[in-house]
Amino acid sequence: MLTRRGGWELSSSASFCAALLLLHVAVVLPGVVSSQSLKNSNLTATSPWLTLSGGTPLVIAKGGFSGLFPDSSSFSYKFSYVAGSPDTISWCDVRLTKDGNGVCLPDIVLDNCTNIKLVYPEGKMNYIVNGVPTSGWFSVDYDIQNLSQVSLAQAILSRSNKFDASLFPILTVEDLVAQVKPAKLWLNIQHDIFYRQLNLDMRRYLLYLSKHDIPSYVSSPEVGFLSSIVGRFRTSKTKLIFRFLGEDTIEPSTNVTYGSLLKNLTFVKTFASGILIPKYYIWPVTSSGYLESYTSVVMDAHREGLEVFASEFANDALFSYNYSYDPLAEVLSFIDNGIFSVDGVVTDFPITASEAIGCYSHINMSNSDHGKPLIISHNGASGVYPDCTDLSYQQAITDGADYIDCPVQVTKDGILICMSSINLMEVTTVTTSPFSSLLSVIPEIHDGPGIFTFNLTWEEIQKNLKPAISNPEIQYNIYRNPLYKNDGNFMSLGDFLAFGRDKDLSGILISIENAAFLAEKLGYSVTDGVMRALQDSGYSNQTGQEVMILSKNSSVLIKFRQQTKYELVYMVDESISDMVNSSIMDIKQFAHMIAISKQSVYPVSQQFITGQTKLVQKLQSAGFAVYVYLFRNEFVSQPWDFLSDPTVEINMYVQGAAVDGIITEYPGTAAAYRRNTCSKLGDQAPSYMSPVPIGGLLQIMDPQALPPTLAPMPSLHAADVVEPPLPAVSPKPSSFGAGEESGLPPSQPSYGRHLVASIFLSLVMLCGSLLV
Ligand SMILES: *[C@@H]1O[C@H](CO)[C@@H](O)[C@H](O)[C@H]1NC(C)=O
Ligand SMILES: *[C@@H]1O[C@H](CO)[C@@H](O)[C@H](O)[C@H]1NC(C)=O
Numbered sequence: 001m002l003t004r005r006g007g008w009e010l011s012s013s014a015s016f017c018a019a020l021l022l023l024h025v026a027v028v029l030p031g032v033v034s035s036q037s038l039k040n041s042n043l044t045a046t047s048p049w050l051t052l053s054g055g056t057p058l059v060i061a062k063g064g065f066s067g068l069f070p071d072s073s074s075f076s077y078k079f080s081y082v083a084g085s086p087d088t089i090s091w092c093d094v095r096l097t098k099d100g101n102g103v104c105l106p107d108i109v110l111d112n113c114t115n116i117k118l119v120y121p122e123g124k125m126n127y128i129v130n131g132v133p134t135s136g137w138f139s140v141d142y143d144i145q146n147l148s149q150v151s152l153a154q155a156i157l158s159r160s161n162k163f164d165a166s167l168f169p170i171l172t173v174e175d176l177v178a179q180v181k182p183a184k185l186w187l188n189i190q191h192d193i194f195y196r197q198l199n200l201d202m203r204r205y206l207l208y209l210s211k212h213d214i215p216s217y218v219s220s221p222e223v224g225f226l227s228s229i230v231g232r233f234r235t236s237k238t239k240l241i242f243r244f245l246g247e248d249t250i251e252p253s254t255n256v257t258y259g260s261l262l263k264n265l266t267f268v269k270t271f272a273s274g275i276l277i278p279k280y281y282i283w284p285v286t287s288s289g290y291l292e293s294y295t296s297v298v299m300d301a302h303r304e305g306l307e308v309f310a311s312e313f314a315n316d317a318l319f320s321y322n323y324s325y326d327p328l329a330e331v332l333s334f335i336d337n338g339i340f341s342v343d344g345v346v347t348d349f350p351i352t353a354s355e356a357i358g359c360y361s362h363i364n365m366s367n368s369d370h371g372k373p374l375i376i377s378h379n380g381a382s383g384v385y386p387d388c389t390d391l392s393y394q395q396a397i398t399d400g401a402d403y404i405d406c407p408v409q410v411t412k413d414g415i416l417i418c419m420s421s422i423n424l425m426e427v428t429t430v431t432t433s434p435f436s437s438l439l440s441v442i443p444e445i446h447d448g449p450g451i452f453t454f455n456l457t458w459e460e461i462q463k464n465l466k467p468a469i470s471n472p473e474i475q476y477n478i479y480r481n482p483l484y485k486n487d488g489n490f491m492s493l494g495d496f497l498a499f500g501r502d503k504d505l506s507g508i509l510i511s512i513e514n515a516a517f518l519a520e521k522l523g524y525s526v527t528d529g530v531m532r533a534l535q536d537s538g539y540s541n542q543t544g545q546e547v548m549i550l551s552k553n554s555s556v557l558i559k560f561r562q563q564t565k566y567e568l569v570y571m572v573d574e575s576i577s578d579m580v581n582s583s584i585m586d587i588k589q590f591a592h593m594i595a596i597s598k599q600s601v602y603p604v605s606q607q608f609i610t611g612q613t614k615l616v617q618k619l620q621s622a623g624f625a626v627y628v629y630l631f632r633n634e635f636v637s638q639p640w641d642f643l644s645d646p647t648v649e650i651n652m653y654v655q656g657a658a659v660d661g662i663i664t665e666y667p668g669t670a671a672a673y674r675r676n677t678c679s680k681l682g683d684q685a686p687s688y689m690s691p692v693p694i695g696g697l698l699q700i701m702d703p704q705a706l707p708p709t710l711a712p713m714p715s716l717h718a719a720d721v722v723e724p725p726l727p728a729v730s731p732k733p734s735s736f737g738a739g740e741e742s743g744l745p746p747s748q749p750s751y752g753r754h755l756v757a758s759i760f761l762s763l764v765m766l767c768g769s770l771l772v
């Protein structure tokens with residue numbers, strides 16, 4: 001039997017059905033919108049949904065959970081029910097075999113979505129498909145017996161190929177129904193004309209199939225095909241859906257473009273009850289990746305009495321920058337925008353659409369309580385605007401952060417500023433400024449040459465440099481908000497404090513690095529400087545907002561402990577599996593909170609979660625609040641277990657590990673998470689809002705494909721925590737104000753360094769083809 005917390009068990013259909021029942025029970029609950037309840041009662045009048053029928057939008061899983069498993073495999077279909085909503089509709093792209101069987105395969109050529117090249121190396125053929133000469137391996141050259149030797153494979157190179165080792169067989173439509181027992185079946189039928197040329201009859205196949213396995217939906221981009229079956233299906237439960245391809249593509253049976261057919265919905269209505277359109281028909285995207293305003297297509301189709309389904313949702317494709325890499329935000333813009341709702345979405349990641357529909361729609365946005373988990377920004381909303389600028393801080397506040405953060409650095413004239421790196425080359429345009437030659441090599445604080453904040457005055461920085469947005473996933477060609485990559489103003493610590501004071505925040509966080517270096521080599525005490533700035537701004541004696549001081553170096557926190565009452569956060573800057581008791585006792589001496597890395601909670605091997613440490617529990621029972629860093633929306637920053645959905649990741653840390661706070665570059669996603677209507681349900685939450693099983697993907701992986709067992713991560717010992725006290729400030733002939741003391745090592749920690757790159761080798765290519 002399946003338990004969500006134990007593992008994702010997909011192999012036996014008996015346990016799978018039990019799981020379905022369980023999940024079903026879990027979902028029909030007060031407060032949870034369930035399409036089941038909407039369907040069975042006549043809620044049309046009071047429905048909050050702007051769909052054609054007023055019903056809940058549908059989630060259609062393209063080839064199952066094809067974002068993770070080989071498209072159209074039994075695992076893929078089953079997983080869409082285990083991880084998603086029980087109402088999910090299973091989509092099958094039907095292809096015909098030589099002997100007239102219908103099989104589910106995502107592409108008409110089998111080259112990449114199966115291992116057929118290896119099984120039938122001589123099988124490459126050339127055909128004309130809708131007028132286009134196409135070469136490859138085709139289902140029409142094989143009978144069902146031949147294809148039983150062939151297994152399915154992950155066709156998209158940026159996705160894990162680990163599950164190919166399970167050798168999933170190709171399913172006929174009947175296999176799919178028998179093995180998966182989908183809630184509903186959606187058959188997508190293309191290339192009828194091509195099959196007819198080869199004397200294969202898709203119409204006859206469909207009518208035959210419908211005698212025993214009635215599909216709920218049949219979609220096709222061919223007018224001729226739908227027209228030929230509309231009479232036969234008029235009285236059946238099957239709905240016919242006309243699929244639009246590219247606007248300039250010619251529809252083969254009418255010889256006009258899909259774009260012009262879109263203007264003739266009255267005609268479409270004569271043979272279909274709905275349309276299936278690529279998502280950009282609804283929300284067009286410019287060539288530079290920004291959303292334009294929505295078109296009227298959903299309203300037009302609804303007026304005509306046609307349902308509208310939007311396709312091409314995938315969490316790991318590059319979608320518009322307007323969504324800040326949050327795929328859930330994208331789905332919401334199609335179903336809960338106050339103006340229209342599509343009637344369903346076709347997606348490779350059905351969990352995200354299920355969350356959006358079940359837990360994130362029709363939320364009262366004016367509810368902006370600061371609750372648990374605490375949301376702490378990292379360089380402001382640095383996923384959206386350049387680090388530590390007025391824009392990124394304002395965005396963090398607008399998005400609902402509880403704390404905004406300032407990593408302090410010092411300028412040549414002794415001004416403390418907020419800058420995410422001590423090296424201006426990483427976060428500003430200094431290399432194209434008059435100061436581009438001010439390179440120095442200072443191994444104590446930075447690997448390789450840099451142009452450091454303390455080599456320029458504050459005025460020189462403000463007048464000559466612009467901020468540069470950080471692109472931590474640039475090795476995968478993933479960029480942040482390019483339109484604003486150099487926008488915003490730098491802020492001094494004083495500016496930052498003045499800015500934060502009157503905002504709706506729980507407080508501010510100041511992080512301090514390199515204190516020892518600055519004291520010893522530059523004669524500047526950054527701790528004194530920060531204390532003075534807090535005093536000058538009134539933070540030291542106001543009670544409305546908390547002040548947190550974060551450092552990786554205990555000596556900095558000890559200094560604050562001695563002289564102030566601020567909340568002190570000790571950051572453990574390496575991934576660890578445990579902390580020995582004596583080190584925890586030591587940290588108790590100088591910190592109230594501890595920040596640990598994501599992997600210190602859920603260790604990872606080759607991007608798969610291998611287990612859970614007991615650190616959070618242990619630290620909490622020792623009286624610490626535990627914060628976890630660093631949350632990013634870009635899917636490459638998450639292990640596969642989180643299904644390329646940043647919400648799944650946050651939920652796992654909050655529900656599964658009970659962390660007290662999260663440190664994030666996308667506070668908006670975390671704040672939306674906190675508003676969702678399902679997380680209050682605890683164990684009763686629907687499956688798609690329950691924590692994912694720990695190590696669940698490894699349990700269902702073929703043993704041959706398992707990633708290597710890694711040497712365990714180190715434990716933190718007392719010796720790792722204890723540091724010599726900050727050095728006295730050596731009087732240097734510098735232009736600094738006086739001070740004394742010490743610090744920490746390199747700046748800008750490379751949080752992403754644990755990611756495994758090999759599987760992404762071809763992402764660059766993929767990105768090119770997916771960016772619309
Ligand atoms: C259900 O809603 C439909 C459409 O609004 C209406 O025609 C029908 O009378 C309603 N049925 C019931 C039982 O309320
Ligand atoms: C299969 O993958 C190769 C790259 O590995 C690509 O060039 C080719 O276009 C793909 N074929 C199809 C049909 O997607």
Ligand SMILES: *[C@@H]1O[C@H](CO)[C@@H](O)[C@H](O)[C@H]1NC(C)=O
Pocket residue numbers: 120142143145146
């Ligand atoms: C497919 O199977 C048939 C028998 O069912 C056999 O005659 C034929 O050679 C096989 N085709 C290939 C490509 O192996």
Ligand SMILES: *[C@@H]1O[C@H](CO)[C@@H](O)[C@H](O)[C@H]1NC(C)=O
Pocket residue numbers: 254255
């Ligand atoms: C489709 O249009 C093209 C060019 O307009 C024409 O050459 C062709 O004969 C047409 N085909 C049919 C089936 O009408």
Ligand SMILES: *[C@@H]1O[C@H](CO)[C@@H](O)[C@H](O)[C@H]1NC(C)=O
Pocket residue numbers: 254263264267
């Ligand atoms: C809509 O399509 C039908 C069938 O092709 C055609 O007869 C009709 O003229 C079209 N109407 C418009 C407004 O284009």
Ligand SMILES: *[C@@H]1O[C@H](CO)[C@@H](O)[C@H](O)[C@H]1NC(C)=O
Pocket residue numbers: 290291292293294322483
């Ligand atoms: C998307 O973002 C761009 C740039 O900020 C903005 O101009 C545009 O209005 C946004 N689109 C929508 C639909 O909000």
Ligand SMILES: *[C@@H]1O[C@H](CO)[C@@H](O)[C@H](O)[C@H]1NC(C)=O
Pocket residue numbers: 364365366367
């Ligand atoms: C939304 O929440 C605010 C604050 O809690 C409340 O005043 C308001 O009435 C709510 N609006 C709706 C429509 O529930």
Ligand SMILES: *[C@@H]1O[C@H](CO)[C@@H](O)[C@H](O)[C@H]1NC(C)=O
Pocket residue numbers: 437438439440452454455522
């Ligand atoms: C930058 O400042 C440091 C410390 O004052 C100094 O040692 C170094 O020479 C300066 N670099 C340049 C290029 O001026």
Ligand SMILES: *[C@@H]1O[C@H](CO)[C@@H](O)[C@H](O)[C@H]1NC(C)=O
Pocket residue numbers: 535536537538539541
């Ligand atoms: C903080 O308190 C001190 C003494 O209690 C007072 O002199 C000072 O004006 C206060 N600062 C602010 C900004 O309120």
Ligand SMILES: *[C@@H]1O[C@H](CO)[C@@H](O)[C@H](O)[C@H]1NC(C)=O
Pocket residue numbers: 581
């Ligand atoms: C560490 O502390 C915990 C809780 O106080 C205790 O249960 C455990 O036995 C201690 N471990 C060691 C090795 O002393």
Ligand SMILES: *[C@@H]1O[C@H](CO)[C@@H](O)[C@H](O)[C@H]1NC(C)=O
Pocket residue numbers: 516553554555556723724725726727742743744745
């Ligand atoms: C922490 O600060 C001390 C000075 O107080 C310094 O000697 C030590 O190198 C620093 N540790 C790290 C890891 O930077």
